[in-house]
Amino acid sequence: MSQDNAALDPAATADSQATISSEIQAAHASYADAVAAGGARETQPRVDFAPYRSSLLRHPTKSLHHADPETIELFSPAFGERDVHPLEADLTIQHHGEPIGERIVVAGRVLDGDGRPVAGQLVEVWQANAAGRYVHKRDQHPAPIDPNFTGVGRALTGPNGEYRFTTIKPAPYPWKNHHNAWRPAHIHFSLFGTDFTQRMITQMYFPGDPLFALDPIYQSITDLKARERLVASYDHELTSHEWSTGYRWDIVLTGSNRTWMENEEEDH
Numbered sequence: 709m710s711q712d713n714a715a716l717d718p719a720a721t722a723d724s725q726a727t728i729s730s731e732i733q734a735a736h737a738s739y740a741d742a743v744a745a746g747g748a749r750e751t752q753p754r755v756d757f758a759p760y761r762s763s764l765l766r767h768p769t770k771s772l773h774h775a776d777p778e779t780i781e782l783f784s785p786a787f788g789e790r791d792v793h794p795l796e797a798d799l800t801i802q803h804h805g806e807p808i809g810e811r812i813v814v815a816g817r818v819l820d821g822d823g824r825p826v827a828g829q830l831v832e833v834w835q836a837n838a839a840g841r842y843v844h845k846r847d848q849h850p851a852p853i854d855p856n857f858t859g860v861g862r863a864l865t866g867p868n869g870e871y872r873f874t875t876i877k878p879a880p881y882p883w884k885n886h887h888n889a890w891r892p893a894h895i896h897f898s899l900f901g902t903d904f905t906q907r908m909i910t911q912m913y914f915p916g917d918p919l920f921a922l923d924p925i926y927q928s929i930t931d932l933k934a935r936e937r938l939v940a941s942y943d944h945e946l947t948s949h950e951w952s953t954g955y956r957w958d959i960v961l962t963g964s965n966r967t968w969m970e971n972e973e974e975d976h
């Protein structure tokens with residue numbers, strides 16, 4: 709891009725990936741020093757994480773207000789087990805044709821901090837398509853929408869806390885945090901407890917993604933092991949002959965191995 713074009717393109721004046729990456733490395737180095745000096749390990753993302761530029765003015769600065777679930781239930785809707793059909797866990801059959809892309813199964817279990825299964829848990833997912841494009845209007849980057857793929861599904865966990873989705877492997881996509889910023893491929897997960905005050909939101913990633921090191925959302929979790937808990941494993945037992953590949957990902961709701969959860973709903 710020429711200097712003339714750079715003056716017209718706001719993204720060209722934004723921070724470079726090198727700047728973002730060096731800030732990530734500095735934050736992680738100071739975290740490692742703190743842990744080495746006896747500091748506590750972190751399991752959750754830092755809300756005030758400078759490389760994640762677009763969150764700096766909108767992250768919570770006060771502790772969250774805890775609402776009384778009993779009161780909330782007087783006003784908000786509730787759902788029952790019969791409201792979720794098993795076919796809603798298959799994101800590849802929602803239209804007349806087959807979606808484009810690599811068909812995958814994503815399966816795992818929802819567990820509490822003691823490893824006990826959480827049954828009857830509503831698990832919702834949303835994701836970009838095989839070209840890295842979401843269907844919503846705010847996503848306008850030049851990648852094709854797939855008329856046969858919406859990218860939204862849901863399921864209830866079984867008696868052993870198990871869930872299973874059939875979908876299309878999402879692609880990385882650009883976002884506006886800094887110049888030439890790309891998100892690693894991911895699937896958004898939402899979990900409801902037994903009422904609407906217990907919603908938790910997180911993201912699942914795919915093993916070996918070359919964008920991990922560059923992504924300030926993924927790297928806002930300063931602890932390596934906590935980050936790695938967001939990455940699914942390839943599982944050949946979940947792979948079906950001439951049909952789909954399989955990934956396994958367990959979600960831990962509480963305790964020291966807790967899966968990272970967003971404080972607020974994110975749309976990246």
Ligand SMILES: [Fe+2]
Nearest residue numbers: 894896975976
């Ligand atoms: Fe996303």
